[in-house]
Amino acid sequence: MADTDEPMVVDGGSRDGGEWDGRWNHINTFLERPGPFTHPDFEPSTESLQFLLDTCKILVIGAGGLGCELLKDLALSGFRHIHVVDMDTIDVSNLNRQFLFRLKDVGRPKADIAADFINGRIPGCNVVPHFKKIQDFDESFYRQFHIIVCGLDSIIARRWMNGMLLSLLVYEDGVLDPSSIIPLIDGGTEGFKGNARVIFPGMTACIDCTLELYPPQINFPMCTIASMPRLPEHCVEYVRMLLWPKEKPFGDGVGLDADDPEHIQWVYQKSQERAAEFSITGVTYRLTQGVVKRIIPAVASTNAVIAAACATEVFKIASSAYIPLNNYMVFNDVDGLYTYTFEAERKENCSSCSQVPQDLHFSPSAKLQEVVDYLTENASLQMKSPAITATLEGKNKTLYLQTVASIEQRTRPNLSKSLKELGLLDGQELAVADVTTPQTLLFKLSFTS
Amino acid sequence: TMAFTKASKDQKYDRQLRLWGDHGQEELENAHVCLINSTASGTEILKNLVLPGIGAFTIVDGHKVSGEDVGNNFFLSNNSIGRSPEKLLDNDPEFFHRFTLVIGVQLPESTCLRLGSVLWNANIPFLVCRTYGLVGYMRLVVKEHTVIESHPDNALEDLRLDQPFAELKNHIQSYDLEGMGKKDHSHTPWIIIVAKYLEKWFSTFYKKEAFKQLIRQGILKSEKGTPEDEENFEEAIKNVNTALNPTKISSGVDDIFNGEQCNDITSQTPTFWVMTRAVREFVHNDGGGNLPVRGSIPDMIADSEKFITLQNIYREKAMQDASVVSKHVESLLQSVGKVCETLFCSKNAAFLRVVRCRSLAEEYSVETVNKDAITSCMDSADGEMVLYLMLRSVDRFYQQHSRYPGVYNYQVEEDISKLKLCVNSLLQEYSLNVNVKDDYIHEFCRYGASEPHTVASFLGGSAAQEAIKIITRQFVPFNNTFIYNAMSQTTATFQL
Numbered sequence A: 001m002a003d004t005d006e007p008m009v010v011d012g013g014s015r016d017g018g019e020w021d022g023r024w025n026h027i028n029t030f031l032e033r034p035g036p037f038t039h040p041d042f043e044p045s046t047e048s049l050q051f052l053l054d055t056c057k058i059l060v061i062g063a064g065g066l067g068c069e070l071l072k073d074l075a076l077s078g079f080r081h082i083h084v085v086d087m088d089t090i091d092v093s094n095l096n097r098q099f100l101f102r103l104k105d106v107g108r109p110k111a112d113i114a115a116d117f118i119n120g121r122i123p124g125c126n127v128v129p130h131f132k133k134i135q136d137f138d139e140s141f142y143r144q145f146h147i148i149v150c151g152l153d154s155i156i157a158r159r160w161m162n163g164m165l166l167s168l169l170v171y172e173d174g175v176l177d178p179s180s181i182i183p184l185i186d187g188g189t190e191g192f193k194g195n196a197r198v199i200f201p202g203m204t205a206c207i208d209c210t211l212e213l214y215p216p217q218i219n220f221p222m223c224t225i226a227s228m229p230r231l232p233e234h235c236v237e238y239v240r241m242l243l244w245p246k247e248k249p250f251g252d253g254v255g256l257d258a259d260d261p262e263h264i265q266w267v268y269q270k271s272q273e274r275a276a277e278f279s280i281t282g283v284t285y286r287l288t289q290g291v292v293k294r295i296i297p298a299v300a301s302t303n304a305v306i307a308a309a310c311a312t313e314v315f316k317i318a319s320s321a322y323i324p325l326n327n328y329m330v331f332n333d334v335d336g337l338y339t340y341t342f343e344a345e346r347k348e349n350c351s352s353c354s355q356v357p358q359d360l361h362f363s364p365s366a367k368l369q370e371v372v373d374y375l376t377e378n379a380s381l382q383m384k385s386p387a388i389t390a391t392l393e394g395k396n397k398t399l400y401l402q403t404v405a406s407i408e409q410r411t412r413p414n415l416s417k418s419l420k421e422l423g424l425l426d427g428q429e430l431a432v433a434d435v436t437t438p439q440t441l442l443f444k445l446s447f448t449s
Numbered sequence B: 001t002m003a004f005t006k007a008s009k010d011q012k013y014d015r016q017l018r019l020w021g022d023h024g025q026e027e028l029e030n031a032h033v034c035l036i037n038s039t040a041s042g043t044e045i046l047k048n049l050v051l052p053g054i055g056a057f058t059i060v061d062g063h064k065v066s067g068e069d070v071g072n073n074f075f076l077s078n079n080s081i082g083r084s085p086e087k088l089l090d091n092d093p094e095f096f097h098r099f100t101l102v103i104g105v106q107l108p109e110s111t112c113l114r115l116g117s118v119l120w121n122a123n124i125p126f127l128v129c130r131t132y133g134l135v136g137y138m139r140l141v142v143k144e145h146t147v148i149e150s151h152p153d154n155a156l157e158d159l160r161l162d163q164p165f166a167e168l169k170n171h172i173q174s175y176d177l178e179g180m181g182k183k184d185h186s187h188t189p190w191i192i193i194v195a196k197y198l199e200k201w202f203s204t205f206y207k208k209e210a211f212k213q214l215i216r217q218g219i220l221k222s223e224k225g226t227p228e229d230e231e232n233f234e235e236a237i238k239n240v241n242t243a244l245n246p247t248k249i250s251s252g253v254d255d256i257f258n259g260e261q262c263n264d265i266t267s268q269t270p271t272f273w274v275m276t277r278a279v280r281e282f283v284h285n286d287g288g289g290n291l292p293v294r295g296s297i298p299d300m301i302a303d304s305e306k307f308i309t310l311q312n313i314y315r316e317k318a319m320q321d322a323s324v325v326s327k328h329v330e331s332l333l334q335s336v337g338k339v340c341e342t343l344f345c346s347k348n349a350a351f352l353r354v355v356r357c358r359s360l361a362e363e364y365s366v367e368t369v370n371k372d373a374i375t376s377c378m379d380s381a382d383g384e385m386v387l388y389l390m391l392r393s394v395d396r397f398y399q400q401h402s403r404y405p406g407v408y409n410y411q412v413e414e415d416i417s418k419l420k421l422c423v424n425s426l427l428q429e430y431s432l433n434v435n436v437k438d439d440y441i442h443e444f445c446r447y448g449a450s451e452p453h454t455v456a457s458f459l460g461g462s463a464a465q466e467a468i469k470i471i472t473r474q475f476v477p478f479n480n481t482f483i484y485n486a487m488s489q490t491t492a493t494f495q496l
Helices: A025-032 A048-055 A065-075 A110-121 A155-167 A208-213 A222-227 A232-247 A261-277 A285-292 A300-319 A368-377 A405-416 B006-012 B014-029 B040-050 B067-072 B085-091 B093-098 B109-121 B166-173 B182-186 B190-200 B208-217 B231-243 B251-257 B271-285 B304-335 B346-351 B360-364 B371-377 B385-401 B411-429 B438-447 B453-472
Strands: A057-061 A081-085 A126-130 A147-151 A184-190 A193-199 A328-332 A338-342 A358-362 A387-392 A395-400 A429-434 A437-447 B032-036 B056-060 B101-105 B126-132 B135-141 B145-147 B353-355 B481-485 B490-494
Touching: A025 A048, A025 A300, A048 A300, A057 A065, A065 A081, A065 A110, A065 A147, A065 A184, A065 A300, A065 B453, A081 A110, A110 A126, A147 A155, A147 A300, A155 A184, A155 A208, A155 A437, A184 A300, A193 A300, A222 A232, A232 A261, A232 A285, A261 A285, A285 B014, A300 A328, A300 B040, A300 B453, A338 B490, A358 A368, A368 A387, A368 A395, A368 A405, A368 A429, A395 A405, B006 B014, B014 B453, B032 B040, B040 B056, B040 B101, B040 B126, B040 B453, B085 B093, B085 B109, B093 B109, B101 B109, B101 B453, B109 B126, B109 B135, B109 B360, B109 B385, B126 B385, B126 B453, B135 B360, B135 B385, B135 B453, B166 B190, B166 B304, B190 B208, B190 B231, B190 B304, B208 B231, B251 B271, B251 B346, B251 B353, B271 B304, B304 B346, B371 B385, B371 B490, B385 B411, B385 B438, B385 B481, B385 B490, B411 B438, B453 B481
Parallel strands: A057 A081, A057 A147, A081 A126, A147 A184, A358 A437, B032 B056, B032 B101, B101 B126
Antiparallel strands: A184 A193, A193 A328, A328 A338, A387 A395, A387 A429, A429 A437, B126 B135, B135 B481, B145 B353, B481 B490
């Protein structure tokens, strides 16, 4: 089948707006009829459909492999008020699965093109696109949605969304106000594997409760990369991390652009040279690109399955038609089709959702660097670049902050100072901010002898 | 147009080429799939085949598009042949012989069985799919599907530490752990460490903990007597558990070796069986009862030279073994007057898989129905097996009443008792001593044979991937009945 720029019949928004007979028959079955397995709160009604069509507001995070599928699934399930957030533009390599995009759309914002396609194809559907990062919005934006469904490719982003919804929770006299809960449906895929989960913030396990379920990122040790390569991947990382900054092949201050084929070509050639030095075989262009871009293989089918499962949950929750998934489904179709459905448990002392201030146990002579290391390396915290502040002598003082160069320079000496030297006291509260959470986390410093 | 060069195809398909390679992609692009019925489920399956680049597709669908079709279907059906599959079966059943795979969606039982018979006799894989309310169903019908590249998750390594081949033995001997300098000591591959300590370990009954302790004692000590930081030794200790597994052929591969096709090689024998027989010859004549060496080792702490040298020991042995197998392939083919076209590669020998599905006729016949599977699965009365029985029951209902139960609101209540009669007659006909709860009968009336989009889409993804497995002969298809329950988000696979 040739891929041309001619519009295909399936691309045309050829239907006129407005309803037609039987349009929602497949949905109404579940809204109008009583049944033995429905949710205890379910009441069959001819008005439920109107709620879905006119009132219910859904937010889709991501307009990529999962996002495209989610938008289609939701639009064909009666949802009309949908917002979609995605900060990316379309790449050719998306076209094997992100079916709302065509070759002519390459370079344009995913959110915009996805919204256009759905709105043109599903009469009455109003998808509002946001070509933005999730961090560009605050509580007032997120609060307007009934349900939020994520099709993200980043654990950091997931944790941020998780933290945002937790921050919206309202407690009165220690009791959670259920109307402040926004359900979060989260889907993830990788090759032939995927998972779908349902989170009721404040009630069920959150993303951080089960952080250990996420596989750690592969980062090769520096000594391997610098002097003892064994695999073709080590050769590529050498070129990316050590050779490029040294040789600046495209000029001073020009960083490696993983999407620039010329840059990748340079890395590829140099990686081959490095590999030849050590008699390592297997450096190919495809491998080089895969390492530099941290490419995860992806196909249409897995995304379709996981998005569909997520969309089914959105429908169940919005309509109260059935009891939602409780609460985690894992899928793998490498060998036959395998699923495992279980209830992920809340962690009693979860750093995000338990409301229990986390203790930090350190000796007063421990260096601040050790605290930073703990925050990044601890399996339940896994922070990326924590910024630590404390109240000292009545004033809010930044002890260390990495993300702003000038402040990093100024506070760097603090890393080698002991906690006692910095003036910190036993029982002192430390406020930690990090890209993994929209809210500052409070820790309590507990001195060991 | 040929504007689509190889380079741009590589770009577009990059993410999936990393899973099934260029050769898998080629199979996909040479395939011609037939989709019967372009309902929501059908078009979703097709979309998930078109996106990765299926070569060609033909839609057979005699229905006219209705308002409710447009409500759950993302595509307009415009490529369809306006004849129904029933007419084709009546007038031109050989129409289906041109296809790599036939996918039948939302087929009535009679059509399904007729088509099943035609395709079984023509040896064409048949994938039956249906969405019924919140239930998804797939049935794979293929006589024999062989897989060389099954790509198993988490396969054990093939290190031969219990029976090191000559070259490996010599290489291990070239190391003198006690006489080494500190740097070399800390950068010796753990495979060598375990092998060396195995030589010291004379007992044939390995107590893994004691063995690990022995290795731990080998860690260099500083002047003060504290152990140095030797990560390679820690790796050796960690890997003792799996490294000491005896080298042996899995029962699955053994079964394949003992298959009929492996014994009688003729000029008609498919390549897979010639290769397998050749591997079997190797096992008995050259490998001392073992498969050809796989040739790969995991990454491990070591300096480059030690690692690469060790890796090459395994690689070269694998190539040697592969060429012996290739010679067997050659002579087998010569004996039936054929020429060898494909080269053998050792790395998949331990992962060969064969999938054989029973025919629909066998599943549906009273004599050969899989009573045991059905009865034992029904021990969990709310598992997926009851959904299978309900699907069979609504098919009965359709045969009797020319419609499915509960399509219109007013029918739901009155159809419950009618459907119950169908359930009972089904259980009676097959002598199934099981109990189907009334709740499921009610629920299936409630569904009214609806095809909600999200369930169709789940099925669309699942079915498309199984189709891709059949076409590319990579990864392993299911055998043979798959049920998806969207209420509980659970699935099950049965061999019926």
